[in-house]
Amino acid sequence: MAVKGTSMRKLILPFILALAGAVAWPASAAEELRIGISQYPTTLHPSREASVAKSYVLAMTRRPMTVYDQQWELICMLCTELPSIEAGSAVPEDLPPGVEGAGNGRGIALSYTIQPEATWGDGTPVTTRDVLFTWKAGRHPTAGIGNLELYRRIHAIDVIDDKTFVIHYDRISFEYAAINDFQLLPAHIEEPIFDAAPEDYRNRTAYDTDPTNPGLAYGPYRIVEAIPGSRVILERNETWWGKPPVFDRITILTIEQTTALEANLLSGNIDMIAGELGLTLDQALAFEKRHGGDYDVVYEPGLLYEHIDLMLDNPILQDRRVRQALVYAIDRAAISERLFEGRQPVAHSGVSPLDWVYYKDVKTYPFNPEKAAELLDAAGWTERRGGIRHNAAGKPLRLEFMTTAGSRVRELVQQVLQSQWKQAGIDIRVRNEPARVFFGQTVHERRFTGLAMFAWGSSPENVPRSTLHSEEIPTEANGWSGQNYTGFKNAEMDQLIEAINLELDRPKREKLWHRLQQISAEEMPVIPLYWRANPYVLPKWLKGVRPTGQMASSSLWIEDWTVEGR
Amino acid sequence: MLSYLTRRLTESLLVLAVMSLVIYALIGLMPGDPIDIMVFSDPEMTPAEAERLRAIYGLDRPIFERYLAWLGNALTGDFGYSRLYNQPTLDILLPRLGNTVILMGLSFLLALAIALPAGIYAATRPQSPVDHAINLLAFAGISVPPFWLAILLIILFAVTLGWLPAGGMGDGRDFWGDLRYLVLPVMALTIATVGGVIRFMRAAALEALRQDYVRTAAAKGLTGRQIVIGHVLRNALIPVVTILALQMGNLFSGALITEQIFAYLGMGKTIYDSVIGNDYNVALAGLLLATLTTLLANLLADLAYAWLDPRISYR
Numbered sequence: 001m002a003v004k005g006t007s008m009r010k011l012i013l014p015f016i017l018a019l020a021g022a023v024a025w026p027a028s029a030a031e032e033l034r035i036g037i038s039q040y041p042t043t044l045h046p047s048r049e050a051s052v053a054k055s056y057v058l059a060m061t062r063r064p065m066t067v068y069d070q071q072w073e074l075i076c077m078l079c080t081e082l083p084s085i086e087a088g089s090a091v092p093e094d095l096p097p098g099v100e101g102a103g104n105g106r107g108i109a110l111s112y113t114i115q116p117e118a119t120w121g122d123g124t125p126v127t128t129r130d131v132l133f134t135w136k137a138g139r140h141p142t143a144g145i146g147n148l149e150l151y152r153r154i155h156a157i158d159v160i161d162d163k164t165f166v167i168h169y170d171r172i173s174f175e176y177a178a179i180n181d182f183q184l185l186p187a188h189i190e191e192p193i194f195d196a197a198p199e200d201y202r203n204r205t206a207y208d209t210d211p212t213n214p215g216l217a218y219g220p221y222r223i224v225e226a227i228p229g230s231r232v233i234l235e236r237n238e239t240w241w242g243k244p245p246v247f248d249r250i251t252i253l254t255i256e257q258t259t260a261l262e263a264n265l266l267s268g269n270i271d272m273i274a275g276e277l278g279l280t281l282d283q284a285l286a287f288e289k290r291h292g293g294d295y296d297v298v299y300e301p302g303l304l305y306e307h308i309d310l311m312l313d314n315p316i317l318q319d320r321r322v323r324q325a326l327v328y329a330i331d332r333a334a335i336s337e338r339l340f341e342g343r344q345p346v347a348h349s350g351v352s353p354l355d356w357v358y359y360k361d362v363k364t365y366p367f368n369p370e371k372a373a374e375l376l377d378a379a380g381w382t383e384r385r386g387g388i389r390h391n392a393a394g395k396p397l398r399l400e401f402m403t404t405a406g407s408r409v410r411e412l413v414q415q416v417l418q419s420q421w422k423q424a425g426i427d428i429r430v431r432n433e434p435a436r437v438f439f440g441q442t443v444h445e446r447r448f449t450g451l452a453m454f455a456w457g458s459s460p461e462n463v464p465r466s467t468l469h470s471e472e473i474p475t476e477a478n479g480w481s482g483q484n485y486t487g488f489k490n491a492e493m494d495q496l497i498e499a500i501n502l503e504l505d506r507p508k509r510e511k512l513w514h515r516l517q518q519i520s521a522e523e524m525p526v527i528p529l530y531w532r533a534n535p536y537v538l539p540k541w542l543k544g545v546r547p548t549g550q551m552a553s554s555s556l557w558i559e560d561w562t563v564e565g566r
Numbered sequence: 567m568l569s570y571l572t573r574r575l576t577e578s579l580l581v582l583a584v585m586s587l588v589i590y591a592l593i594g595l596m597p598g599d600p601i602d603i604m605v606f607s608d609p610e611m612t613p614a615e616a617e618r619l620r621a622i623y624g625l626d627r628p629i630f631e632r633y634l635a636w637l638g639n640a641l642t643g644d645f646g647y648s649r650l651y652n653q654p655t656l657d658i659l660l661p662r663l664g665n666t667v668i669l670m671g672l673s674f675l676l677a678l679a680i681a682l683p684a685g686i687y688a689a690t691r692p693q694s695p696v697d698h699a700i701n702l703l704a705f706a707g708i709s710v711p712p713f714w715l716a717i718l719l720i721i722l723f724a725v726t727l728g729w730l731p732a733g734g735m736g737d738g739r740d741f742w743g744d745l746r747y748l749v750l751p752v753m754a755l756t757i758a759t760v761g762g763v764i765r766f767m768r769a770a771a772l773e774a775l776r777q778d779y780v781r782t783a784a785a786k787g788l789t790g791r792q793i794v795i796g797h798v799l800r801n802a803l804i805p806v807v808t809i810l811a812l813q814m815g816n817l818f819s820g821a822l823i824t825e826q827i828f829a830y831l832g833m834g835k836t837i838y839d840s841v842i843g844n845d846y847n848v849a850l851a852g853l854l855l856a857t858l859t860t861l862l863a864n865l866l867a868d869l870a871y872a873w874l875d876p877r878i879s880y881r
């Protein structure tokens with residue numbers, strides 16, 4: 001039975017026409033920069049929920065009071081001069097009655113002056129009124145601002161004039177001048193919303209209900225369009241007081257799938273991929289081989305530190321010799337060289353070699369299988385059965401190794417480590433979990449039994465209190481607070497952490513830091529692996545993008561980005 | 567008919583109520599809550615602060631109590647706020663539902679427009695070279711992994727030829743410009759869907775062609791076209807309608823990979839992100855919307871049976 005049919009051709013025709021109509025795909029306009037990132041900010045409110053995506057976007061619309069720059073030096077951005085004890089603008093003082101502080105009764109008064117020309121995008125000057133409102137909202141118990149502790153530690157603010165104020169902080173630490181997280185909020189817009197219902201402020205803030213309001217920005221750009229999950233478009237902020245940026249318009253596109261992110265770059269849909277939230281290192285290395293002639297691929301190793309936490313409640317890992325043997329048995333230099341082409345240097349401790357407090361003579365653990373075997377023998381794991389070491393009681397040297405499932409680079413490293421440990425007679429059982437479960441429960445509630453591989457990000461000279469102090473071990477009783485997931489307890493380490501925080505003298509503090517690193521390297525509660533590098537994929541015509549290698553976004557200096565030969 | 571409709575709609579409401587409790591409980595049982603994520607990313611957060619935030623978000627109350635509070639609000643149309651985007655849940659879901667309906671609707675219609683004639687054409691010429699060619703293409707469509715196909719389309723049409731944008735969405739100001747963003751995702755989804763529908767259609771048409779009424783119609787002197795359109799197509803559509811109705815649930819999940827690769831804001835990606843990101847309110851409302859769509863599609867399919875086959879009636 002034959003049926004004539006031309007319908008197929010008719011059906012395909014509109015599709016072909018649609019394709020043909022699309023041939024004239026416009027190239028990016030010269031004054032626009034299109035940036036691809038792999039995540040959309042959860043909120044655009046500066047003080048709610050820290051996220052890398054949010055920091056990247058907001059770095060272009062506002063500026064923090066203080067920040068660590070590309071040289072990891074603390075600088076003023078919204079303020080005019082850092083307070084200092086030497087200059088008399090930071091004055092140690094006794095705490096008033098009723099203020100607990102750090103327990104020693106001492107605090108500090110810090111004077112700041114806001115940039116005289118700083119003005120919100122709607123023409124309202126940035127003043128101390130904004131400072132007072134920010135403090136009020138920040139310490140309100142039900143407003144839902146994240147870092148409540150920061151605002152509570154400020155026990156008073158004196159207003160000198162419209163631009164100058166004095167913060168009274170309830171403790172003195174070496175980084176007393178840093179108020180990086182004190183993110184100014186526009187009182188003229190946010191205060192009426194806050195006062196109407198503080199407990200509902202987090203849902204009603206203009207940053208999320210009216211993100212294109214020009215009065216929310218005082219940086220070089222302001223948001224003109226925000227489509228949650230998709231894109232943010234920025235245009236010049238006419239009230240910006242600093243150096244004018246080159247681009248009239250910045251479009252930040254969210255493309256979560258990194259392969260698609262790469263394809264979008266090649267097709268010209270985006271001009272660059274941000275290193276803060278972009279390609280994985282292996283993708284960037286492959287991309288550079290194929291298209292390195294057309295793009296600059298910049299790798300910036302910084303303070304993102306890949307490591308393995310060892311569960312010290314496990315009797316096997318309680319033996320320091322076993323922990324040290326684990327490090328001697330793996331060839332981290334070969335991993336860095338072969339998997340990462342040397343772009344991610346081996347880490348010897350949790351302190352970056354780029355940080356001024358790094359101790360260059362810290363004990364290192366080069367690949368040494370003989371030394372590993374010696375230590376394991378000494379720890380009683382002498383008998384080999386089927387290639388696996390056993391102790392006198394016949395118990396195998398077996399450990400569980402966990403990381404985030406689906407993370408390609410981590411799983412690759414994990415396989416290499418598993419095979420190297422097998423050579424040393426250590427039976428490693430891999431049990432990976434989705435990041436949601438791994439971080440949300442397994443690590444957070446210390447449910448891993450052996451090894452847990454993940455990364456830490458930090459700021460320069462970051463005191464590892466939350467990860468190494470014995471008071472920071474998460475338990476059910478403390479609501480799983482703290483990040484000392486290994487359960488490391490060392491009285492000298494606790495004292496050093498406390499002392500570093502309070503020591504203002506740099507040479508003395510440096511010595512304390514060196515001792516801290518020595519203990520950490522000797523005790524080895526955490527196996528340092530490598531310093532992760534963020535790959536920035538930039539067009540050849542874009543100059544001046546300088547990654548910081550730490551938490552501060554490269555986009556904080558967007559006015560220094562220039563165009564050459566586009 | 568009216569009593570049948572009333573009964574089915576009542577049943578659907580009951581299913582929705584039960585599903586809302588089940589989904590709420592399942593989400594509540596997932597490891598970690600939004601505050602755990604905040605604690606993990608903020609070493610400065612003290613236990614007291616975490617507890618304060620839990621109380622603000624109502625996470626310190628028993629799950630059933632939370633469910634009842636949610637249900638009470640939902641019945642008044644208040645589905646709460648999205649934790650991930652800090653906006654009312656419906657403000658997040660409704661535009662994306664619209665996007666998904668456009669994306670999936672277009673690819674669904676295109677797939678039907680290709681699959682129905684192709685399936686019947688192949689069935690009327692079994693084992694012919696055309697039948698083999700259509701089968702080959704259908705199996706190719708079924709076998710190709712969607713993520714690979716999507717990337718391939720991007721490389722061909724966006725990177726190599728530069729005809730179409732590799733991803734993203736239009737801004738709603740230029741209809742033809744916005745349409746360009748739809749071409750590749752629609753193409754990817756259509757190719758992934760069309761093979762299965764062709765196979766169903768071909769099998770159903772082959773079965774219908776073997777029936778006595780087809781032989782009788784031919785004996786009465788009807789042309790091939792009259793027989794296919796008047797008898798074969800209508801009978802063959804009954805099993806196909808069932809399959810299509812069941813596929814409606816895929817409206818929300820089936821396009822997840824396509825949405826991710828093409829950076830298209832749709833329901834699949836939204837529900838996935840909300841589950842992974844502990845965005846309870848959006849996950850719950852999105853999954854309930856998916857349940858409702860499946861229930862309604864099945865109801866429509868049941869009604870379509872009566873239209874396609876007059877022997878079926880509902881009481």
